[in-house]
Amino acid sequence: MPETIVIKSDVERNAEWRDAFKDYDINVCFWNRVADKRLVDYALVWKPEPGSLRQFSNLKIIFSIGAGIDHLKGSDIVPPGIPVVRMVETSLTAGMVEYVCYHALRFHRFMPQYERYQREQQWRTIMPVPASARTIGILGLGVLGSAVAQALKPFGFRIAGWSRTAKRVGGVESYYGDSQLNAFLGQTDILVCLLPLTEQTRYILNAENLSKLPRGACLINAGRGRHQVQSDLIGLLDNGRLGGAALDVFEDEPLPQHDPLWSHPKISITPHVASMTTPSCGAQHVRDNITRFRLGKPLAHLANMERGY
Ligand code: NAP
Ligand code: GLV
Numbered sequence: 001m002p003e004t005i006v007i008k009s010d011v012e013r014n015a016e017w018r019d020a021f022k023d024y025d026i027n028v029c030f031w032n033r034v035a036d037k038r039l040v041d042y043a044l045v046w047k048p049e050p051g052s053l054r055q056f057s058n059l060k061i062i063f064s065i066g067a068g069i070d071h072l073k074g075s076d077i078v079p080p081g082i083p084v085v086r087m088v089e090t091s092l093t094a095g096m097v098e099y100v101c102y103h104a105l106r107f108h109r110f111m112p113q114y115e116r117y118q119r120e121q122q123w124r125t126i127m128p129v130p131a132s133a134r135t136i137g138i139l140g141l142g143v144l145g146s147a148v149a150q151a152l153k154p155f156g157f158r159i160a161g162w163s164r165t166a167k168r169v170g171g172v173e174s175y176y177g178d179s180q181l182n183a184f185l186g187q188t189d190i191l192v193c194l195l196p197l198t199e200q201t202r203y204i205l206n207a208e209n210l211s212k213l214p215r216g217a218c219l220i221n222a223g224r225g226r227h228q229v230q231s232d233l234i235g236l237l238d239n240g241r242l243g244g245a246a247l248d249v250f251e252d253e254p255l256p257q258h259d260p261l262w263s264h265p266k267i268s269i270t271p272h273v274a275s276m277t278t279p280s281c282g283a284q285h286v287r288d289n290i291t292r293f294r295l296g297k298p299l300a301h302l303a304n305m306e307r308g309y
Helices: 011-020 090-108 111-119 143-155 178-186 230-238 279-294
Strands: 003-008 026-030 042-045 061-064 135-139 158-163 172-176 190-193 217-221 242-247 267-269
Touching (some): 003 279, 042 279, 090 111, 090 190, 090 242, 090 279, 135 143, 143 158, 230 242
Parallel strands (some): 003 042, 135 158, 158 172, 190 217, 217 242
């Protein structure tokens, strides 16, 4: 009898997920529509409720629909001993590369200021800064951070990355660990956050750290909303310490209607869409991993739940 995978995604994407598994030897069923819970072998999920995965008593692997696994942390979400696999797939990476490059170039070429001048019908010139005179610093030099670094490099920017452990990514200056954070921030003109949300990285984008950036530096946060202290950001944008911010993620999502971030003139907002898993590519990653598991091979992109990513 074929194995079964249960999927908890946006309901509108169910048909796409079903299609993406159709040539693979597996039964697909959807959340809250599982005939026999004991027959579920794998779960592919986004934000399952605490306790809900326990109903599948024969679960072998949990796949996260997103790259981040913070939605699987907290007591009683992942049943003890079940491995968790992060999402790593080409379209998710490509989407993030596009999002970050777009905003980095937008800040680099003073587009927020030119958009304001246009609204005010002002013909004003800002002297261009060569890319070689700008440093883009990427917090988190993992799958997404290193792809972004490689994509930005050909423009001629100086690229630096900060991670937990030292990295060797071609053309990228590697900073690592808490002791090198200040040096990394001190020379970063455009700061990109692509960290996972963990106890160590929560609220890392606070006034103390952001004040270490050169005056007028810009921030792109596509990591998680809880990386940023939103009131600190507003203060730093208002007093000119920060030049602008592009935020895709927020402490509370959806961003509440009356939140001051919505109307801040130096903030560009997107509703957590920097990149998204495409079912066809995401299913390929899941299928490859199930095949590896069936052959007794190690899983690819296994999350370390202790470490938090
Ligand atoms: P990843 O491959 O696991 O990379 C994480 C990076 O963060 C690694 O370089 C890691 O360092 C570094 N890191 C973790 N904790 C650290 C710490 N305490 N100090 C310094 N560096 C630390 O993850 P990914 O696939 O690139 O994804 C990154 C995050 O992007 C996800 O967790 C998610 O939150 C976010 N995301 C957002 C969207 C969106 O649409 N907005 C979409 C996808 C993902 P080491 O390598 O040295 O361990
Ligand atoms: C989206 O936020 C993801 O983690 O993939």
